[in-house]
Amino acid sequence: MSEAVLNNIKTRRVVREMTGEPVAREQIEAILEAARWAPSGGNLRPNRYIVIQDAETRRLIRLVSPGMFQEAPVLILICTNWDVAAEHNLPPTDRALLIDVGTAAQTMMLAAHALGLASGPVTSYSKEAVKKILNLPESYSPEMFICIGHRASTAQPGMRAWKKITWRDLTHWERFK
Amino acid sequence: MIDWANCAVKQTELHKAVSRGSTHMSENWVLTEEEAVELLALLITSARIQMEEPANYGPLRLLTATERLSGMIVERASEKSREFLQENVDRIPDMHMRMSDVDAYSAALDERCRAVAACLLRHSSLPEE
Ligand SMILES: Cc1cc2nc3c(=O)[nH]c(=O)nc-3n(C[C@H](O)[C@H](O)[C@H](O)COP(=O)(O)O)c2cc1C
Numbered sequence: 001m002s003e004a005v006l007n008n009i010k011t012r013r014v015v016r017e018m019t020g021e022p023v024a025r026e027q028i029e030a031i032l033e034a035a036r037w038a039p040s041g042g043n044l045r046p047n048r049y050i051v052i053q054d055a056e057t058r059r060l061i062r063l064v065s066p067g068m069f070q071e072a073p074v075l076i077l078i079c080t081n082w083d084v085a086a087e088h089n090l091p092p093t094d095r096a097l098l099i100d101v102g103t104a105a106q107t108m109m110l111a112a113h114a115l116g117l118a119s120g121p122v123t124s125y126s127k128e129a130v131k132k133i134l135n136l137p138e139s140y141s142p143e144m145f146i147c148i149g150h151r152a153s154t155a156q157p158g159m160r161a162w163k164k165i166t167w168r169d170l171t172h173w174e175r176f177k
Numbered sequence: 178m179i180d181w182a183n184c185a186v187k188q189t190e191l192h193k194a195v196s197r198g199s200t201h202m203s204e205n206w207v208l209t210e211e212e213a214v215e216l217l218a219l220l221i222t223s224a225r226i227q228m229e230e231p232a233n234y235g236p237l238r239l240l241t242a243t244e245r246l247s248g249m250i251v252e253r254a255s256e257k258s259r260e261f262l263q264e265n266v267d268r269i270p271d272m273h274m275r276m277s278d279v280d281a282y283s284a285a286l287d288e289r290c291r292a293v294a295a296c297l298l299r300h301s302s303l304p305e306e
Binding site: 064065066067125126128129156158159163 | 215218219221222223225226230234238241270271273274275276277278
């Protein structure tokens, strides 16, 4: 069992080319439920998820998102709800807010991968344009899209690493001398 | 009263005169208004996000615009441009993913620059060779 989880983590890759095949509603819901179980600073749950399947809305979003290469049948936008933060006296600069976005994003991408779906995160978009297109409430800040779909057989491997790294290169044990 | 119909004709003539004056390109219209606005969306939003992204993402955004514009006009373009445009559509996506190999990336960009220069020459009165 633990081997399967580790394998899921190691084999997930960002997919930037997807087919037009729709994603089943139950699968979308399973991904959203996984996000609900992601760790959240103070268990405050400031994230809100907006699911976008409408073709025209997705088209417009992509037009204002230079970093969105894939045409995904489902977009999940992770928003921070400032009202929740304010309720708990968290300033908008509190780093827990963005860390929460990160834990939810990775949890959703791993869930998608476990369901045999492709995924890719996108932060390269105009927040103002996205707010306008989605008519977001003032208190919602659009932090990251997770594109979900089915991998196209023509999908290229992702961005090459800047240099070859292993976990050892990223790790330091104990105190710095 | 303003004669709008005549005004529109004059604007078209003016546009043609301007484009004749500035380039020798054919006067075929290859881009619809909708496509032009889509390209503008990409350019404006790229400018905005570039304020916060690493400097080496700049070429990536310009290449994305190059690829999109090429894709929009390739079918309507003349023989003189078509091969260059099709190569942009075919090659640029792979270039994006190799940007960490700076030498290969620069070489691929140089190759595209030579290709655009050749395309310009084909549209000009100068010999291509
Ligand atoms: C904070 C963050 C923002 C990202 N933004 C984008 C993006 O806008 N567009 C994109 O194609 N990939 C984006 N990515 C994906 C990374 O490029 C990708 O994770 C990285 O190249 C490693 O690839 P892998 O996840 O397949 O191992 C983003 C990833 C993170 C963590």
